[in-house]
Amino acid sequence: NFMLTQPHSVxxxxxxxxxxxxxxxxxxxxxxxxxxxxxxxxSAPTTVIYEDNQRPSxxxxxxxxxxxxxSNSASLTISGLKTEDEADxxxxxxxxxxxxxxxxTKLTVL
Amino acid sequence: xxxxxxxGAEVKKPGESLKISCKGSGYSFTTYxxxxxxxxxxxxxxxxxxxxxxDSDIRYSPSLQGQVTxxxxxxxxxxxxxxxxxxxxxxxxxxxxxxxxxTQNFDYWGQGTLVTVSS
Numbered sequence: 001n002f003m004l005t006q007p008h009s010v011x012x013x014x015x016x017x018x019x020x021x022x023x024x025x026x027x028x029x030x031x032x033x034x035x036x037x038x039x040x041x042x043s044a045p046t047t048v049i050y051e052d053n054q055r056p057s058x059x060x061x062x063x064x065x066x067x068x069x070x071s072n073s074a075s076l077t078i079s080g081l082k083t084e085d086e087a088d089x090x091x092x093x094x095x096x097x098x099x100x101x102x103x104x105t106k107l108t109v110l
Numbered sequence: 111x112x113x114x115x116x117x118g119a120e121v122k123k124p125g126e127s128l129k130i131s132c133k134g135s136g137y138s139f140t141t142y143x144x145x146x147x148x149x150x151x152x153x154x155x156x157x158x159x160x161x162x163x164x165d166s167d168i169r170y171s172p173s174l175q176g177q178v179t180x181x182x183x184x185x186x187x188x189x190x191x192x193x194x195x196x197x198x199x200x201x202x203x204x205x206x207x208x209x210x211x212x213t214q215n216f217d218y219w220g221q222g223t224l225v226t227v228s229s
Contacts, residue, residue, distance in 0.1 A: 001172065033213045037155070044205055044222055045155065050215035090155050094214045097169040099145070099157040 002026045004091050004102035011108040016081050020105045022091035023073040032093050034074040036065055039088045039104075048089075049076060083109050112136040114144075114206050114220035121226045122196050129192035130223045132206030139187035140164040143209040145216065146180060146191045150202045160209060161189060196227045 003025040012018040022034065034052050037045035047056050049065035052074065062081075067074045074093075078085055086109045091102040117131040132144065145160035159170040163182040170180070182189040189206060204223045207216035 033215070035213070035215045037216075039155075044219040045216075046219070047215060047217060050210075050217070051213050056217070088154075092155075092214075092216070098172060099160075099214060101147075101155040101157060104154040 001098060002095055002100060004093060004100055006089075006091060006102040006105045008103070009106040009108065011110055012081055014081050014083060014109055017077060017079040018081060018107065020076045020078075020089055020091075020107070021073050022075070022102050023071065024093065027095060028069065029067050029072045029074055029093075030069050032095060034065070034067060035092045036063075036074075036076045037090045037092065039090065041087075045090065078107075081109050085109055112208070112218050114208060114218055116204075116206055116220040116223045119224040119226070121228070123229055124196055124198055124227055126196050126227075127192070127194050128196055128225065129190050130204060130225065132189045132191075132220050134187045134189070134208070137208075140184050143211065144182065144189040145207045145209055146178075146189075147205045147207055147216070147219075148174075148202045149205065149222075158191070158204075163187075163189065196225075198227050198229075200225060201227045 005023045036049040038048045039045040048063045053065040062079045064077045088104045090104045113135045115133045140163045143160045146158040148156045159180045161168045161180045163184045179192045206220040208218040210217050
Protein backbone atom coordinates (compact mmCIF):
# COMPACT_ATOMS: atom_id res chain seq x y z
CA ASN A 1 0.00 0.00 0.00
CA PHE A 2 1.00 3.60 -0.51
CA MET A 3 0.22 6.82 1.34
CA LEU A 4 -0.72 10.30 0.15
CA THR A 5 0.78 13.08 2.27
CA GLN A 6 -0.74 16.56 2.39
CA PRO A 7 0.16 19.59 4.49
CA HIS A 8 -2.07 19.79 7.54
CA SER A 9 -3.07 23.39 6.89
CA VAL A 10 -2.49 26.37 4.62
CA UNK A 11 -3.70 29.93 4.80
CA UNK A 12 -3.81 32.82 2.38
CA UNK A 13 -5.58 36.10 1.82
CA UNK A 14 -8.59 36.70 -0.42
CA UNK A 15 -7.64 37.28 -4.04
CA UNK A 16 -4.33 35.43 -3.71
CA UNK A 17 -3.30 32.01 -5.04
CA UNK A 18 -2.67 28.91 -2.95
CA UNK A 19 -1.30 25.50 -3.89
CA UNK A 20 -1.91 22.32 -1.90
CA UNK A 21 0.44 19.41 -2.49
CA UNK A 22 -0.21 15.65 -2.30
CA UNK A 23 2.86 13.40 -2.34
CA UNK A 24 2.63 9.69 -3.11
CA UNK A 25 4.90 7.52 -0.94
CA UNK A 26 5.47 4.66 -3.39
CA UNK A 27 4.53 3.90 -6.94
CA UNK A 28 4.29 6.57 -9.60
CA UNK A 29 1.88 9.45 -9.16
CA UNK A 30 1.32 9.28 -12.91
CA UNK A 31 0.21 5.64 -12.84
CA UNK A 32 -3.25 6.30 -11.43
CA UNK A 33 -5.53 9.30 -11.62
CA UNK A 34 -5.71 11.77 -8.74
CA UNK A 35 -8.93 13.38 -7.58
CA UNK A 36 -9.42 16.33 -5.23
CA UNK A 37 -12.43 16.81 -2.97
CA UNK A 38 -13.64 19.86 -1.09
CA UNK A 39 -15.43 19.42 2.22
CA UNK A 40 -17.06 22.38 3.89
CA UNK A 41 -17.98 22.08 7.59
CA UNK A 42 -21.04 19.94 8.13
CA SER A 43 -21.27 18.84 4.50
CA ALA A 44 -20.35 15.84 2.41
CA PRO A 45 -17.28 16.16 0.17
CA THR A 46 -17.64 17.18 -3.47
CA THR A 47 -15.23 16.72 -6.36
CA VAL A 48 -13.34 19.81 -7.50
CA ILE A 49 -10.76 18.03 -9.71
CA TYR A 50 -10.85 14.55 -11.27
CA GLU A 51 -8.48 12.70 -13.60
CA ASP A 52 -5.53 14.82 -12.35
CA ASN A 53 -6.67 18.09 -13.95
CA GLN A 54 -10.31 17.96 -15.03
CA ARG A 55 -12.98 20.17 -13.49
CA PRO A 56 -16.56 18.96 -13.06
CA SER A 57 -19.22 21.24 -14.44
CA UNK A 58 -20.04 23.96 -11.96
CA UNK A 59 -16.53 24.13 -10.46
CA UNK A 60 -14.96 27.53 -11.21
CA UNK A 61 -11.87 27.67 -13.40
CA UNK A 62 -10.05 29.19 -10.42
CA UNK A 63 -9.49 25.55 -9.44
CA UNK A 64 -6.81 23.61 -11.31
CA UNK A 65 -4.92 20.37 -10.82
CA UNK A 66 -1.58 19.01 -11.97
CA UNK A 67 0.87 16.22 -11.36
CA UNK A 68 4.68 16.34 -11.18
CA UNK A 69 6.49 13.07 -11.73
CA UNK A 70 9.81 14.50 -10.54
CA SER A 71 8.44 15.04 -7.03
CA ASN A 72 5.89 12.22 -7.32
CA SER A 73 3.17 14.59 -6.27
CA ALA A 74 -0.10 16.15 -7.33
CA SER A 75 -1.14 19.71 -6.69
CA LEU A 76 -4.38 21.62 -6.35
CA THR A 77 -4.12 25.31 -7.12
CA ILE A 78 -6.84 27.80 -6.27
CA SER A 79 -6.45 31.29 -7.68
CA GLY A 80 -8.40 34.43 -6.84
CA LEU A 81 -9.20 33.04 -3.40
CA LYS A 82 -12.63 33.72 -1.97
CA THR A 83 -13.81 33.28 1.59
CA GLU A 84 -16.17 30.55 0.34
CA ASP A 85 -13.11 28.45 -0.60
CA GLU A 86 -12.35 27.97 3.08
CA ALA A 87 -12.73 24.22 3.57
CA ASP A 88 -10.87 20.94 3.96
CA UNK A 89 -9.36 19.51 0.78
CA UNK A 90 -8.52 15.86 0.22
CA UNK A 91 -6.56 14.21 -2.56
CA UNK A 92 -7.41 10.64 -3.54
CA UNK A 93 -5.84 8.01 -5.75
CA UNK A 94 -5.77 4.25 -6.02
CA UNK A 95 -3.69 1.15 -6.65
CA UNK A 96 -5.22 -2.13 -7.88
CA UNK A 97 -8.45 -2.37 -5.89
CA UNK A 98 -7.37 -0.16 -2.99
CA UNK A 99 -8.37 3.49 -2.72
CA UNK A 100 -6.27 5.92 -0.70
CA UNK A 101 -7.14 9.40 0.58
CA UNK A 102 -4.64 11.97 1.71
CA UNK A 103 -4.93 13.18 5.29
CA UNK A 104 -6.60 16.42 4.25
CA THR A 105 -5.54 20.06 4.23
CA LYS A 106 -7.45 22.78 6.03
CA LEU A 107 -7.51 25.93 3.90
CA THR A 108 -8.07 29.16 5.78
CA VAL A 109 -8.84 32.29 3.78
CA LEU A 110 -8.19 35.28 5.99
CA UNK B 111 -31.02 13.81 -11.02
CA UNK B 112 -28.60 11.38 -9.43
CA UNK B 113 -29.17 11.01 -5.69
CA UNK B 114 -27.78 8.82 -2.94
CA UNK B 115 -30.02 8.99 0.12
CA UNK B 116 -28.77 7.43 3.32
CA UNK B 117 -30.62 6.20 6.37
CA GLY B 118 -30.78 8.34 9.49
CA ALA B 119 -28.47 8.76 12.45
CA GLU B 120 -28.05 5.85 14.85
CA VAL B 121 -27.14 5.61 18.54
CA LYS B 122 -26.06 2.14 19.62
CA LYS B 123 -24.35 0.38 22.52
CA PRO B 124 -21.10 -1.58 22.20
CA GLY B 125 -21.74 -5.14 21.07
CA GLU B 126 -24.96 -4.32 19.22
CA SER B 127 -25.45 -4.95 15.52
CA LEU B 128 -26.32 -2.34 12.92
CA LYS B 129 -27.14 -2.06 9.22
CA ILE B 130 -27.24 1.32 7.48
CA SER B 131 -28.49 1.92 3.96
CA CYS B 132 -27.93 4.01 0.86
CA LYS B 133 -30.62 4.24 -1.82
CA GLY B 134 -29.60 5.30 -5.30
CA SER B 135 -31.90 7.00 -7.78
CA GLY B 136 -31.72 8.87 -11.07
CA TYR B 137 -29.31 6.44 -12.73
CA SER B 138 -28.82 2.74 -13.50
CA PHE B 139 -28.00 1.38 -10.03
CA THR B 140 -26.59 -1.90 -11.31
CA THR B 141 -23.94 -0.38 -13.59
CA TYR B 142 -21.95 1.75 -11.12
CA UNK B 143 -19.84 0.71 -8.14
CA UNK B 144 -21.11 1.99 -4.77
CA UNK B 145 -18.59 2.49 -1.99
CA UNK B 146 -18.46 3.48 1.66
CA UNK B 147 -16.20 6.11 3.22
CA UNK B 148 -15.68 6.60 6.94
CA UNK B 149 -14.91 9.88 8.67
CA UNK B 150 -14.17 9.63 12.36
CA UNK B 151 -14.84 12.73 14.49
CA UNK B 152 -12.46 15.51 13.53
CA UNK B 153 -10.51 13.22 11.20
CA UNK B 154 -10.04 12.62 7.47
CA UNK B 155 -11.68 10.38 4.92
CA UNK B 156 -11.04 6.63 4.91
CA UNK B 157 -12.14 4.26 2.18
CA UNK B 158 -13.87 1.15 3.53
CA UNK B 159 -14.89 -0.87 0.50
CA UNK B 160 -17.05 -1.06 -2.57
CA UNK B 161 -19.69 -3.21 -4.25
CA UNK B 162 -20.87 -3.64 -7.83
CA UNK B 163 -24.64 -4.13 -7.48
CA UNK B 164 -24.90 -5.76 -10.89
CA ASP B 165 -23.19 -8.94 -9.69
CA SER B 166 -22.44 -8.20 -6.00
CA ASP B 167 -18.68 -8.20 -6.57
CA ILE B 168 -17.20 -6.70 -3.37
CA ARG B 169 -13.78 -5.27 -2.54
CA TYR B 170 -12.77 -4.31 0.99
CA SER B 171 -10.04 -2.02 2.23
CA PRO B 172 -7.23 -4.26 3.52
CA SER B 173 -7.27 -2.39 6.83
CA LEU B 174 -11.00 -2.88 7.43
CA GLN B 175 -11.71 -6.29 5.97
CA GLY B 176 -13.58 -8.49 8.42
CA GLN B 177 -14.81 -5.57 10.50
CA VAL B 178 -17.81 -4.70 8.33
CA THR B 179 -19.99 -6.31 5.66
CA UNK B 180 -21.04 -4.57 2.47
CA UNK B 181 -24.04 -5.77 0.50
CA UNK B 182 -26.66 -4.54 -1.96
CA UNK B 183 -30.21 -5.30 -3.04
CA UNK B 184 -30.46 -4.30 -6.68
CA UNK B 185 -34.23 -4.85 -6.73
CA UNK B 186 -34.62 -1.77 -4.52
CA UNK B 187 -31.44 0.07 -5.63
CA UNK B 188 -30.01 0.03 -2.12
CA UNK B 189 -26.55 -0.66 -0.74
CA UNK B 190 -25.83 -1.56 2.87
CA UNK B 191 -23.04 -1.38 5.44
CA UNK B 192 -23.38 -3.56 8.48
CA UNK B 193 -21.67 -4.46 11.73
CA UNK B 194 -22.25 -7.57 13.79
CA UNK B 195 -20.74 -6.20 17.00
CA UNK B 196 -20.16 -2.46 17.26
CA UNK B 197 -17.27 -0.89 19.17
CA UNK B 198 -16.91 2.63 20.48
CA UNK B 199 -14.24 3.16 17.82
CA UNK B 200 -16.92 2.68 15.12
CA UNK B 201 -18.32 6.09 16.07
CA UNK B 202 -18.09 8.09 12.85
CA UNK B 203 -19.89 9.64 9.91
CA UNK B 204 -20.34 7.13 7.09
CA UNK B 205 -20.82 8.26 3.49
CA UNK B 206 -21.88 6.18 0.54
CA UNK B 207 -20.37 7.18 -2.78
CA UNK B 208 -20.84 6.38 -6.46
CA UNK B 209 -17.63 5.56 -8.30
CA UNK B 210 -16.86 6.39 -11.90
CA UNK B 211 -14.66 3.94 -13.79
CA UNK B 212 -11.88 3.84 -14.77
CA THR B 213 -10.90 7.07 -13.02
CA GLN B 214 -12.16 5.97 -9.59
CA ASN B 215 -13.60 9.42 -9.05
CA PHE B 216 -16.35 9.43 -6.44
CA ASP B 217 -18.73 11.70 -8.33
CA TYR B 218 -21.79 11.54 -6.06
CA TRP B 219 -21.92 11.32 -2.28
CA GLY B 220 -24.74 10.53 0.10
CA GLN B 221 -25.56 13.01 2.86
CA GLY B 222 -23.87 10.82 5.45
CA THR B 223 -25.10 8.67 8.34
CA LEU B 224 -23.78 9.48 11.81
CA VAL B 225 -23.24 6.37 13.92
CA THR B 226 -22.61 6.88 17.62
CA VAL B 227 -21.58 3.91 19.75
CA SER B 228 -21.62 4.59 23.47
CA SER B 229 -22.45 2.73 26.62
